[in-house]
Amino acid sequence: MFGRHLWAPLRGLALFGLGLTAGPMLAAVGLGTLFGIQALAQWYRDPLNVYRTLASRWCGVDIPVPYQPPPPPPEPEHDGWYRYKNRLYLTPKKLSYERRWDWLVKDPATSRDILWMLINPFVGSVTALLPLTLVVVGTTFPWSWPGHPGITVPITVATALAGFGFGPVLLHLHGRWTCQLLAAATDSGIRRALIWIGRGGLATWRLALTAGLAVAELAAALMHLLAMVPILLWAWPTVLVAGRQLTSWRRHQIQEWTGIRIDRPYLPEPALPPPRPDGTYQIGRTLHRTPEMALRSLRYRQNARDLATWRDLLWLLLDPVVGVLLAALPVVVTGYCFFGLIWSWAWASLLQPFVDFHTFDRWPLIIHVIPVIGDYPIATAPLIGVIGTLIGSLLAIPLLRLHGLWSWLLLGPTKSALLGRRVDQLTETRTEARETLSSELRRIERDLHDGAQAQWVAMGMKLGAIEALIERDPASAKMMVGTAREASAKALIELRHLIRGINPPVLAERGIADAIRGLALDSPLSVGLRIDLPGRPERPVESAAYFAVSELLTNVSKHADADRVRIDVRHTAQHLRIAITDNGAGGADPAKGSGLRGVQRRLATFDGSLAVHSPLGGPTTVTLEIPCVLSS
Structure with missing residues (x-):
């Protein structure tokens, strides 16, 4: 029991001395980062782990190593290339180099280690050195004030005993301080204060x-x-x-x-006007012989205005x-x-x-x-x-x-610019909504003409033949009645399919969540679902989201070369957010295909947006966002 008190001043001195190595550690981090030497930038972790071990053992506070595990060795893809993020590498050497830098920089423990190196010599080291300071001050006090043993001896004894007596407590405080920065992040008042200090230092650097x-x-x-x-x-x-x-x-x-x-x-990029009959382009009162010169003049005039x-x-x-x-x-x-x-x-x-x-x-x-x-x-x-x-x-x-x-x-844009941009957007979305509606009407007309209407025409012809045969050949007429019944059943099925394509019953009765579950069950892919909707959006928003998801699942099954899809549906910040991720080949681009562009037009009617992240090699993530409120 007394051993902890006797050893506390020396242990505090050792921790103080190790804390002074923060300067060389910072120099190593700076030089390693400046010259791109990972081993030098990462070297500080070894002596810092020794400091964690000693502080845990001597201060009575558990300080585990908080570092994330290093990235595994890269594996080549089926074509022999190595992929990292959206880039391909022929050999794993440079890829491993970049991955280890990302691992080192993005590890939250790295920033906390650097913050500890900056402030521990002036804050934490005080509690570590205070026990020995009390002992040294107490033992040397009689020599600084000779001739007064009646006063100096009691002060000497009290100060030295305070150094030994309060040594374990002061070391425990030092351990608690060290744990706030060198252990895994935990929510506490000290940590929040340190975060503010770190933000202040970063803000100072950014102002500089x-x-x-x-x-x-x-x-x-x-x-x-x-x-x-x-x-x-x-x-x-x-x-x-x-x-x-x-x-x-x-x-x-x-x-x-x-x-x-x-x-x-x-302002948006200006559009080149059509050429005049003589092949020139008129910009204001000036005629230009080539479209390049005309576009340059048009841009000049627009930028000036x-x-x-x-x-x-x-x-x-x-x-x-x-x-x-x-x-x-x-x-x-x-x-x-x-x-x-x-x-x-x-x-x-x-x-x-x-x-x-x-x-x-x-x-x-x-x-x-x-x-x-x-x-x-x-x-x-x-x-x-x-x-x-x-x-x-x-x-x-x-x-x-x-x-x-x-x-x-x-x-930033002025109010007039925002208003003009909004007017342009509404004009574009109105035009696209009109085109979408016209396209839907043509599709319904085509489906009726090729499907149910053909069945009804055939059924009418069969009823006419039955009417002609019913008196002179009842047996044949009876057989044709069965055929007509089958045609009417097929026509009814066609009508049901058509209605389901216009307004699916499951969507109208049970909402977007169960409708998407139905799409997942009908899809040939393995679909994982995560749906968190406490209510239902408005019916037009539900319809747009449903058909957008249906179109995207169809695109995945046809073009993505994928076998698994994950759909995440939630409502956050007054937006219905649907993320669809597949494990296909990637490379999807709304500018290159009509499917994604059609989804964009459908969502734009509701001020919605479509974001596509599809690097070569996959995976592809398509995120839909539609402003809406939920009804309970």
Whole structure:
């Protein structure tokens, strides 16, 4: 029992020493990532596992290894190629390299390990070293105040006993702290606080990148203005395309960083008018001999009239100023406090051979009026640096979002553009709905003409023959009555099939869930279902979803070379979402086939969408989304 207390100071010293290896670990991760050396980037896990083992044994807290298992060796496909995501490889070497990088980067334990390396030397190591500090301070106290044994001896004994007595408790606290970062993720207050700190650091880094991108944005704006000079006007379309690529990339980046969606605001690609009788193309009052020149002139005129062009230019001119102003405070405060204050003792130690050590007594601090700070600057600078770093990084989160809102004001579409786009979409969907309705009516007419109508005509002819034979040949007439009865039964079956194709009874009576189950039972494929619908959508939405699923299952059975299909049906965020995944050959593209395009037209009537993910080699996932509400 007393052994734990006696060994606690030395164990704390050992954990403190191992914690200082966080610097070399971070250097290895940085160098390995910079030069693409996986073994170097992953090397830190071995000493960190030793730290987990010792902390678990000495602190009384179980800290299991949280790393995900490495990816298995790649297996070639039937054609000899190696596939990873949407790419094919001839040999497994590069594929294994990319898979291991993805495994290392996407493992949640990696980010927590790096966060531990950054803050443990200044936070967790305090509790590990405190037992030995109390013992050393207690034993050396009489020499610092000689001549007062009546006071120093009791203080010495009490301080040393506190170091030994509270040593296991302090080590247990250190183990709890270590478990929050180096074990598997668990939901707790400390973990949520650490997540916020990590988000703050990431936001600070992104604000610094935003300020750095100001150079590229300003250069693009100046090139845009220079190309508008009359003598250089011929280069304006090329400069405009490059500028739009930059702003489109920044829209995507801002959405990824802040969650603020910025839609593409530009007008759609103009359509080339038909040629004149003499073969020329008229754009305004100008005639062009070739369609390329006419289309170039048409694009020039449309881009010049597009309000989004000038909003982009205004954003490129102003964002360097706004971005630098928003990034200045958190980036400067965080950088100064982290590198200048927290590591001030390191700079002093490294530069001591070249600069007088005492010159570092005051340089890291901004405020010198506080007595303790003025007397012991190197000792208090790390503490002030930790506080300043936390404040600066947490301040970066709302400022980064503020930059996203500012960018949304200029880079997003205006209300008039959204209204015009909505009008175009409604016009297109109305036209497609009209074409779909006309196609359905033609199909019904064709089915009636080729099916039930032919049966009725044949039945009428047989009834006429029966009427002629019933008096002079009753036996033959009786046989023909049976044939007519069979024809009427076939006509009824044809009518039932036709009605089922217009409005399936199972859909009308039991809803979309049971209707899709019926499609799964009728399909020649092995269909797995997962349906989570607490209610029924509106009848038109049910009908559109049912026939879309039916069309997609037919496409899979005919073209996908698949034998298994999984259908996932759920209602989330006021949308009916249906995902259909097969294990076929992949390569599906709505632009290359009428089946998927027809499903798109059917869904567009209800503002629905169709998303297709079908890499070569499969699998193919088709996701349908239709806005709707459910009835109980």
